[in-house]
Amino acid sequence: MKELLPxxxxxxxxxxxxxxFFLPELLLGVLFLLLILIDLFLGKKFxxxxxxxxxxxxxxxxxxxxxxxxxxxxxxxxxxxxLTTFSLLLKVLFGxxxxxxIAFGVRDFPIRHNEKGWGxxxxxxxxxxxxxxLMVMAGNLLMVFLSIEMVSICSYxxxxxxxxxxxxxxxxxxxxxxxxxxxxxxxxGISLLYGLTGTLQLNSDFAASLASxxxxxxxxxxxxxxxxxxxxxxxxxxxxxxxDVYEGSTNSVLAFLSTLPKAAGAGILIQFMHATYGFDWExxxxxxxxxxxxxxxxxxxxxxxxxxxxxxxxxxxxxxxLMGLAAFSQTGEKAVFYYLVIYTLxxxxxxxxxxxxxxxxxxxxxxxYKGLGFKMPVVSVCFxxxxxxxxxxxxxxxxxxxxxxxxxxxxxxxxxxxxLFILMLIAGAxxxxxxxxxxxxxxxxxxxxxxxxxxxxxxxxxxxKLVIVTLTxxxxxxxxxxxxxxxxx
Numbered sequence: 044m045k046e047l048l049p050x051x052x053x054x055x056x057x058x059x060x061x062x063x064f065f066l067p068e069l070l071l072g073v074l075f076l077l078l079i080l081i082d083l084f085l086g087k088k089f090x091x092x093x094x095x096x097x098x099x100x101x102x103x104x105x106x107x108x109x110x111x112x113x114x115x116x117x118x119x120x121x122x123x124x125x126l127t128t129f130s131l132l133l134k135v136l137f138g139x140x141x142x143x144x145i146a147f148g149v150r151d152f153p154i155r156h157n158e159k160g161w162g163x164x165x166x167x168x169x170x171x172x173x174x175x176x177l178m179v180m181a182g183n184l185l186m187v188f189l190s191i192e193m194v195s196i197c198s199y200x201x202x203x204x205x206x207x208x209x210x211x212x213x214x215x216x217x218x219x220x221x222x223x224x225x226x227x228x229x230x231x232g233i234s235l236l237y238g239l240t241g242t243l244q245l246n247s248d249f250a251a252s253l254a255s256x257x258x259x260x261x262x263x264x265x266x267x268x269x270x271x272x273x274x275x276x277x278x279x280x281x282x283x284x285x286x287d288v289y290e291g292s293t294n295s296v297l298a299f300l301s302t303l304p305k306a307a308g309a310g311i312l313i314q315f316m317h318a319t320y321g322f323d324w325e326x327x328x329x330x331x332x333x334x335x336x337x338x339x340x341x342x343x344x345x346x347x348x349x350x351x352x353x354x355x356x357x358x359x360x361x362x363x364x365l366m367g368l369a370a371f372s373q374t375g376e377k378a379v380f381y382y383l384v385i386y387t388l389x390x391x392x393x394x395x396x397x398x399x400x401x402x403x404x405x406x407x408x409x410x411x412y413k414g415l416g417f418k419m420p421v422v423s424v425c426f427x428x429x430x431x432x433x434x435x436x437x438x439x440x441x442x443x444x445x446x447x448x449x450x451x452x453x454x455x456x457x458x459x460x461x462x463l464f465i466l467m468l469i470a471g472a473x474x475x476x477x478x479x480x481x482x483x484x485x486x487x488x489x490x491x492x493x494x495x496x497x498x499x500x501x502x503x504x505x506x507x508k509l510v511i512v513t514l515t516x517x518x519x520x521x522x523x524x525x526x527x528x529x530x531x532x
Contacts, residue, residue: 061119064111064126067104067134071173074100075166082162090161091149097165098145101172105138118182122244125182125314132380132531133179133310137303140387141172143510144299147395150504151295152402157204164204168299171197175303179310184233184243184268187311191229191271194304195222201296202288214291221284225274232267239264245318254321265322272315275308278365279335282358286342289354294398297350301357301394302387309364309379316371325455328369329463333470336362340474343481349397349407352481353390356433359474360386366448366467370455377532378447384528385440385521389432392514396426399507409484416489421508423489425515430482432518435475440522445475447525 062069077100078093085092108131117126145168148154154161174193181187199222203215237243239260240252253261273281289297316324339358346352367379397407399422404411416423432439435446449468456464521528 061124064114064117064119065124067108067111068173068176070100070104070107071169071176074104075169075173078162078166078169082166093162093165094145094149097169098142101138101141101145101169105135105142108134108138122246123183123186124177124180126180127314128532129313129376129380130179130310133306133383134176136306136384136387137172137175140303140391141168141299143391143395143514144168144295146506146510147298147391147398148295150507151293151398153293154204154295164201167197167201167204171201171299171303175307178307179314181311181314182245184236184245187245187315188226188230188233188271191275191311192226194275194307195226198222198300198304201299202292204293204296214288218284218288221281222274225270225281228267229269229271229274232264232270235260235264236268245314249318250320253319261319261322265319268315269312272308272312273331275304276312276361276364277305277358278331278361279338279358282335282338282361285358286351286354289350289357290348292350294350294394294401297353298391298394298398301353302390305357305361305364306383306387309368309383312368313376313379316368324371325369325459325461326463328365328371329461329467332362332365332369332467333463334362335359335365336474337470340477340481344477346481347409347484349409349485352409352484353393353397356478356481357390359478360433362474363445363448363471366471367451369464369467370451372451372455372458374447374454375451377529378444378451380532381440381447381525381528382444385432385444385518388514388518388521389429389439389441392425392429392511392518393433395507395511395514396422396429399504399511409488412485412488413492414489416486422511423486425511426489427486428515429518430485432522434478434482438519438522440518440525443522443525445471 074097078097081096082093111126112128112131114126115128115131118124119126145165148161148164148168154164157164171194174190174197177186177190178194181190199215199219202218233243236253239256240249242249242252270281277285289301292300336359339355339360339362343352343355343359346355364379364382367375367382369375370378400412400415401407428439432441435441435444449471452464452468452471455461456468
């Protein structure tokens with residue numbers, strides 16, 4: 044026992060020394076517990092206390108993340124977590140995105156009028172934010188698995204939060220079953236990687252051990268581990284759950300589900316790629332990129348339900364994300380981060396508008412929007428601008444985001460001469476044109492088609508309009524001044 048004392052003292056000192064780097068995550072854990080207690084004791088008397096405290100708490104925690112940029116490169120808790128510039132930028136993006144989602148959730152009818160109450164909803168958002176932060180900081184395969192599972196379990200509950208209705212319950216069940224299979228496959232892959240390397244740490248020793256292993260075994264281990272990341276990214280062939288889950292979920296949950304887990308999946312995949320640099324990531328990610336963006340955009344062409352349309356669109360955007368990841372370079376990582384920022388703003392904004400209009404029209408079919416543009420000009424113009432960003436039309440930020448992706452892919456081709464990169468560029472251009480056709484269904488119905496019936500206008504919430512306008516303005520400003528984001532990378 045005496046022989047172990049020095050190691051115990053060293054471990055305790057290391058844990059205590061790591062707590063300062065873990066402060067935002069500790070506070071998120073406290074916020075999660077606080078929201079549960081507040082809902083339990085004050086939920087009925089002060090219904091709005093949960094969202095107000097959740098918003099204020101996440102805002103403060105996001106601000107506390109900013110000083111951590113001075114410690115970028117730190118490794119703590121025995122290598123379990125890494126603070127990198129990319130992970131810190133993503134943590135800030137998660138915090139800001141979650142603030143918009145909380146504001147949306149306050150006015151999302153299925154959440155606000157849920158028979159279970161809504162306190163648990165906001166506590167789950169705090170818990171899932173903690174999981175997202177851990178995902179992008181993970182430096183150990185065990186932490187990778189635990190953080191992905193934390194995000195997944197919270198996401199399952201959020202999708203099924205309104206299970207009194209048949210469709211949300213069915214969507215939640217499909218999501219759970221598909222996610223469980225992906226988690227099991229990923230865990231098998233992690234076990235193979237441990238067997239090949241003898242370590243779970245994603246560091247230079249891990250990469251060296253993997254480089255000396257049999258190529259076939261390495262490929263099998265990497266592909267099975269990739270199942271967990273691919274599930275979050277909704278990339279081919281792990282995209283089948285997306286349209287059904289999107290259709291059955293509430294819009295505020297979709298605003299989260301379609302953006303932040305995707306960003307976390309990209310962040311953790313970059314970390315994994317650096318630890319397995321001997322694997323031919325360029326070729327395989329280029330193949331996945333081409334197939335993913337093509338399936339997503341061409342399937343979206345036939346959709347009239349806006350949730351299913353944006354679901355397939357989300358798959359298409361995952362293909363574009365993989366384009367930047369396939370470049371496997373500093374330029375590619377910058378492009379991926381900028382793309383994630385613009386996509387997060389535009390997609391959250393789109394779902395806020397869909398939620399607002401669904402409360403007025405009681406429909407999420409694009410044909411129900413006929414003639415609505417002139418009756419709700421502010422919301423409709425914002426919707427068109429956000430769709431321009433998702434397509435990639437200037438001056439919205441999506442144009443710059445796609446330009447950076449194409450630039451990173453072309454740079455990748457000049458470096459390694461892989462013909463697949465040229466095919467990926469061609470596929471990207473074709474899919475951008477295809478996206479134009481299904482996205483333009485919305486402004487076509489808003490402004491160019493008349494509605495013979497009388498639209499009964501419900502009370503329009505100022506909070507949702509404020510969120511929509513803010514997201515639209517940010518998307519345009521960052522499209523005109525992309526350096527406002529890029530300079531921090």
